Amino acid sequence: MVSQMTGVDAPQSEHRDLFDVAVEQFEIAADVLGLDEDMRKILSYCQRELTVNFPVEMDDGSVQVFTGHRVQHNGGPGPTKGGIRYHPSVTLAEVKALAMWMTWKCAVVGLPYGGAKGGVTVNPKILSQNELQNLTRRYTAEISIMIGPNKDIPAPDVNTNPQIMAWLMDTYSMTMGYSVPGVVTGKPIVLGGSEGRNEATGRGLVYAVQSGAAALDMDLSKTATVVQGFGNVGGTAARLMAEAGSKVVAVSDQHGGLYNPAGLDLAGVTAHLARTGSVVGYAGADAITNDELLVLPCDILIPAALENQITAENADRITARMIAEGANGPTTPEADKILYDKGVFVLPDIFANAGGVTVSYFEWVQALQAFPWTEEQVNERLKQIMHRSFDAVYEMARKHHVHMRTAALMRAIDRVAEVQRLRGIYP
Ligand code: NAD
Numbered sequence: 001m002v003s004q005m006t007g008v009d010a011p012q013s014e015h016r017d018l019f020d021v022a023v024e025q026f027e028i029a030a031d032v033l034g035l036d037e038d039m040r041k042i043l044s045y046c047q048r049e050l051t052v053n054f055p056v057e058m059d060d061g062s063v064q065v066f067t068g069h070r071v072q073h074n075g076g077p078g079p080t081k082g083g084i085r086y087h088p089s090v091t092l093a094e095v096k097a098l099a100m101w102m103t104w105k106c107a108v109v110g111l112p113y114g115g116a117k118g119g120v121t122v123n124p125k126i127l128s129q130n131e132l133q134n135l136t137r138r139y140t141a142e143i144s145i146m147i148g149p150n151k152d153i154p155a156p157d158v159n160t161n162p163q164i165m166a167w168l169m170d171t172y173s174m175t176m177g178y179s180v181p182g183v184v185t186g187k188p189i190v191l192g193g194s195e196g197r198n199e200a201t202g203r204g205l206v207y208a209v210q211s212g213a214a215a216l217d218m219d220l221s222k223t224a225t226v227v228q229g230f231g232n233v234g235g236t237a238a239r240l241m242a243e244a245g246s247k248v249v250a251v252s253d254q255h256g257g258l259y260n261p262a263g264l265d266l267a268g269v270t271a272h273l274a275r276t277g278s279v280v281g282y283a284g285a286d287a288i289t290n291d292e293l294l295v296l297p298c299d300i301l302i303p304a305a306l307e308n309q310i311t312a313e314n315a316d317r318i319t320a321r322m323i324a325e326g327a328n329g330p331t332t333p334e335a336d337k338i339l340y341d342k343g344v345f346v347l348p349d350i351f352a353n354a355g356g357v358t359v360s361y362f363e364w365v366q367a368l369q370a371f372p373w374t375e376e377q378v379n380e381r382l383k384q385i386m387h388r389s390f391d392a393v394y395e396m397a398r399k400h401h402v403h404m405r406t407a408a409l410m411r412a413i414d415r416v417a418e419v420q421r422l423r424g425i426y427p
Contacts, residue, residue, distance in 0.1 A: 016308065018097035025405065029409035029410045030043075043416065049092065050069060059128050070117075070147070073115040074115060079148075080152040084139075084157055085159065087119065098329075100115060102115025102117055106357060116152050120139055124159045153183060155186045162186055165184045165186045192363075192370075194359055194363035195373065195374060202326065203379065204352075204353065204356065207387060208324060212324070216321070233304040238266055248264050252305070255279075257293040258288065291314065296319070306327055307329035311332050318339065393407045
């Protein structure tokens with residue numbers, strides 16, 4: 001039964017169709033931009049949506065059928081780009097929203113890509129490595145009609161990693177008859193992955209926080225940071241926030257959170273996670289729930305788990321002065337209004353977590369040129385892009401008296417609409 005493979009750690013949410021949220025955010029920015037009706041129609045649809053139901057042979061010899069998706073929102077600016085997520089709560093609506101956000105994310109930092117996303121409805125944590133490989137290879141074969149180094153380039157997202165990208169690259173390469181490293185990013189370095197890619201999203205987020213702190217005149221060494229989610233993005237962001245001088249007082253994963261107002265020993269938490277599979281149970285902190293974590297006293301809140309975490313129910317209890325969205329879509333539009341009225345400075349997902357796709361772009365460029373960069377070159381170019389993009393979005397927010405999410409969307413939509421206008425409609 002597919003349900004055996006799903007259903008255990010679905011996120012708390014208001015059960016809103018995530019694509020509706022994405023379109024609502026788009027409409028708000030389109031209104032301020034004065035975008036014409038025809039362009040609104042074009043950009044509020046996803047260009048291509050593929051759903052695949054595919055069999056996988058399990059270790060006990062049984063066959064399970066899984067459902068996956070690949071969606072391309074807009075291919076105007078170039079090949080489409082976006083991660084692949086393995087999670088029990090994956091739906092087509094979620095993948096569509098994430099694809100649309102990828103279009104805006106690429107545009108906000110000026111990458112020559114449109115947006116895409118993929119996902120399989122599965123709890124990968126209960127699969128063996130062999131089953132995970134079978135699932136990845138078959139899903140790749142099913143979506144291979146859409147992907148390619150000049151067409152659509154996947155990357156890791158929730159519960160997918162460099163090993164999964166290696167299987168994806170190998171499966172695609174086998175059908176082509178030669179190695180195609182440019183078909184996917186987030187690969188292991190030995191297969192043409194980029195230095196710095198693994199921690200790029202968390203690192204880019206901390207560059208964004210540093211820009212935000214400078215604009216708000218905040219001294220990071222006098223701040224307390226709370227991070228929800230301790231995976232690729234949250235774990236890296238927590239470590240780099242501590243390196244940047246902030247006191248990380250709370251972190252969490254899907255099982256629960258940890259709080260120590262004196263600051264957490266992140267190396268100790270990481271070792272505990274490696275040993276037990278969760279941050280929960282670490283001795284040097286109090287146990288808290290994910291709901292409690294979001295409203296803890298702090299200066300900077302980094303939601304880096306899943307969507308719909310900051311809602312109308314908890315937004316008015318949030319104490320942070322700055323929210324840096326590591327996750328995609330962690331804040332609902334209702335919560336956004338409450339936060340804006342409270343004066344909370346939000347670094348929106350499409351900007352704050354764009355470090356991942358930016359270094360993915362670097363990886364793709366390196367793969368096409370077969371010429372690797374050093375980690376210093378990667379990090380320096382990432383820093384420049386994040387700081388420059390912050391300045392542009394911040395200026396837009398001040399000029400139009402809108403919050404940072406709308407400003408980031410305006411910058412992105414304006415670019416994509418210009419591409420669309422210049423290219424025209426074929427035929
Ligand atoms: P990950 O799988 O490495 O980590 C996810 C973390 O969130 C884990 O600690 C997990 O336990 C926790 N989590 C899951 N469900 C939770 C819940 N209901 N409540 C609290 N915590 C929960 O994933 P990741 O790559 O770090 O991605 C996290 C977020 O960042 C996602 O929204 C993803 O789309 C976004 N993102 C990731 C990248 C990237 O490069 N990895 C880039 C941009 C955006």
